Amino acid sequence: MQFVLLPGDGIGPEIVSQARRVLEFIGQKFGHSFQFQECLIGGIAIDQTGDPLPAETIAACRGSQAILLGAVGGPKWDDPSAKTRPEAGLLRIRKELGLFANLRPIAPFKELLDASPLRREIVEGTDILFFRELTGGIYFGPSGSEDLPDGGVRSFSTMVYETSEIERIFRLAADAARLRRKKLTMVDKANVLEASRLWRKVCAKIAQEEYSDLEYDVVLVDAMAMHLISRPATFDVVVTSNMFGDILTDEASMLPGSLGMLPSASLGADGPGLYEPIHGSAPDLAGKGVANPLATILASAMMLRHSCAMPAEADAIEAAVQAVLGAGHRTADIARQGQTAIGTSEMTDRVLEQL
Ligand code: ATP
Numbered sequence: 622m623q624f625v626l627l628p629g630d631g632i633g634p635e636i637v638s639q640a641r642r643v644l645e646f647i648g649q650k651f652g653h654s655f656q657f658q659e660c661l662i663g664g665i666a667i668d669q670t671g672d673p674l675p676a677e678t679i680a681a682c683r684g685s686q687a688i689l690l691g692a693v694g695g696p697k698w699d700d701p702s703a704k705t706r707p708e709a710g711l712l713r714i715r716k717e718l719g720l721f722a723n724l725r726p727i728a729p730f731k732e733l734l735d736a737s738p739l740r741r742e743i744v745e746g747t748d749i750l751f752f753r754e755l756t757g758g759i760y761f762g763p764s765g766s767e768d769l770p771d772g773g774v775r776s777f778s779t780m781v782y783e784t785s786e787i788e789r790i791f792r793l794a795a796d797a798a799r800l801r802r803k804k805l806t807m808v809d810k811a812n813v814l815e816a817s818r819l820w821r822k823v824c825a826k827i828a829q830e831e832y833s834d835l836e837y838d839v840v841l842v843d844a845m846a847m848h849l850i851s852r853p854a855t856f857d858v859v860v861t862s863n864m865f866g867d868i869l870t871d872e873a874s875m876l877p878g879s880l881g882m883l884p885s886a887s888l889g890a891d892g893p894g895l896y897e898p899i900h901g902s903a904p905d906l907a908g909k910g911v912a913n914p915l916a917t918i919l920a921s922a923m924m925l926r927h928s929c930a931m932p933a934e935a936d937a938i939e940a941a942v943q944a945v946l947g948a949g950h951r952t953a954d955i956a957r958q959g960q961t962a963i964g965t966s967e968m969t970d971r972v973l974e975q976l
């Protein structure tokens with residue numbers, strides 16, 4: 622089984638190499654032959670080839686079972702007049718591989734509840750899996766600007782969705798709900814937006830005809846923003862459009878209180894999925910050996926679960942991370958007063974010991 626590793630920039634190489642150690646260990650333990658191919662993306666790819674997503678990287682990704690990405694970008698490539706930017710590599714790989722579904726699990730470890738800005742009794746028991754539509758909607762619809770005679774400007778962005786785009790992400794989310802607690806929530810703004818009314822119609826039909834075993838409900842996005850911090854533990858799978866998902870998943874990422882713990886996956890209809898931590902390249906930490914590798918290690922668990930049909934292997938990694946947290950081991954970002962922080966590779970050592 623061939624995996625492509627895209628370390629990228631900043632702390633990317635440090636955390637991806639730690640996740641690789643865990644994957645190699647799991648491969649041995651469960652008797653799988655995992656192969657790894659490292660390829661260029663982002664700023665380092667610009668430096669070496671002039672292109673943030675070289676053709677060899679795309680070809681290797683297409684031929685792989687799944688892709689594990691670190692992070693791209695950093696101050697070195699922030700010049701706004703630059704021809705090309707590291708982030709362009711990431712947007713292009715999503716398009717090239719047709720990764721239309723972004724999955725983000727929000728399940729704070731009970732061992733880390735004191736890291737949340739919300740009260741323990743609100744966050745406790747939260748286990749949400751978000752499905753954000755990633756390649757359509759208002760971010761990709763017709764947009765433009767025109768000068769007005771009065772000296773002002775008129776600008777517009779258009780939310781466009783077609784039935785097939787809604788159907789494919791809804792089915793993916795509904796299938797996931799079936800394997801979890803069988804609750805599915807669709808979030809829209811159907812009281813105002815025409816495209817949201819299409820979401821509501823299409824989703825209701827599929828829910829009724831194909832997923833009557835699920836408890837299905839719809840929530841308006843403004844209300845959802847509120848519910849996420851008043852009763853996050855009542856949701857199971859949440860599916861929504863591109864912009865609403867962008868905003869709600871960032872809001873939800875604060876429930877666990879720490880960026881360094883959260884993985885995400887981007888999936889298409891077939892072909893390899895792309896897995897990564899939700900945080901960026903953290904240039905302030907790069908090269909210091911202090912970054913938290915757990916988000917990337919948890920991303921590799923998602924990779925085994927969703928792209929390799931290896932739930933036992935994924936469970937083993939997640940249980941090991943939980944045990945390490947339970948034993949009180951902390952990197953600096955999740956250490957509280959009085960707790961000694963350990964470094965990136967020591968944290969991985971602890972995970973390997975648990976495994
Ligand atoms: P991007 O624009 O790529 O999303 P960003 O500017 O939002 O990046 P990040 O790189 O995600 O910022 O990091 C924000 C801050 O969070 C960092 O400066 C760092 O201090 C902290 N941070 C991010 N990831 C980690 C990690 N894995 N371990 C520890 N701290 C982290």
Ligand code: MG
Pocket residue numbers: 901
């Ligand atoms: Mg950011």
